[in-house]
Amino acid sequence: MPIPTTELVIFDTTEAVRKDRSILKPAFELVSKFNGIQMPSYVGTQIENPAKGCVFMNWDSLAHHQAMMASPLYATLLEHLKPAYGGWSKMYHVIFNANPIALQQPVTEVLLLTIENPSNRTEVFDILTKISDSTKKMLVFGPSLEDKNVIIVVGGWKSVEAHWQMVAKPEPKAALERLYALANKDHLFHSALTSFTGK
Known part of the structure; x- marks a missing residue:
């Protein structure tokens, strides 16, 4: 698909x-x-x-x-x-880099990043790709079509606590610290989404 x-x-x-x-x-x-x-x-x-x-x-x-x-x-x-x-x-x-299955999870994390210096783009994408791969694409990302320096990240979690527990581990914590040194964290929030089929 x-x-x-x-x-x-x-x-x-x-x-x-x-x-x-x-x-x-x-x-x-x-x-x-x-x-x-x-x-x-x-x-x-x-x-x-x-x-x-x-x-x-x-x-x-x-x-x-x-x-x-x-x-x-x-x-x-x-x-x-x-x-x-x-x-x-x-x-x-x-x-996104893969289908956004995060939207179907109990809690969806939405993170908006802005890359201030375009020369950091490759490293930002490398970090996000590693995180996405490590979550089996439960976390996906991509540049906004309106502004390629605005990166939208969406992650799926069992709970808000599950998200914070994961990012407190040494490896993800170090990756995120580096990420936030390269890109501004404009928005980070969680939501329990309601789906509408339209029927």
């Missing part, structure tokens, strides 16, 4: 969606009708700060998502999203 283009939206949540994610069901029912979407889609609020949320949608290609945004139905979709969106949002697109 080809690796999809993943859309990640980080947004300010409303109290309504923090209480009940099912208010987004009409939005995802509409999304599921678009050509090139790979359902399910995923929504979560940040465990560390529920005032922020995230949406993950997998598309056959960036062009499929752009076609949806150009569609007359896009205005209807935005109306369906309004009850959940508290104002600010930021959208990214990424093609």
Whole structure:
């Protein structure tokens, strides 16, 4: 199966969606009708700060998502999203190094890195590849299609504690210390995602 283009939206949540994610069901029912979407889609609020949320949608290609945004139905979709969106949002697109199975785990880690010095790119990718391989691709990464110096990392865990226990071990700890010396850690959060099939 080809690796999809993943859309990640980080947004300010409303109290309504923090209480009940099912208010987004009409939005995802509409999304599921678009050509090139790979359902399910995923929504979560940040465990560390529920005032922020995230949406993950997998598309056959960036062009499929752009076609949806150009569609007359896009205005209807935005109306369906309004009850959940508290104002600010930021959208990214990424093609991960493997299929993002992390989205199906009990807890999903989302890490955004910015490489300040492009000459560090190769080493950053080497470190992330080693970590990804050591987790059997439970952790995946890729550069944002909007800005190749913004790296999006997504990891799947049994719990938040399981993540922190793993990164406290000497080898991953040393790898991450080096990684954070080469790239700015812009965002790190966890979410227990809810999947929507659109049916």
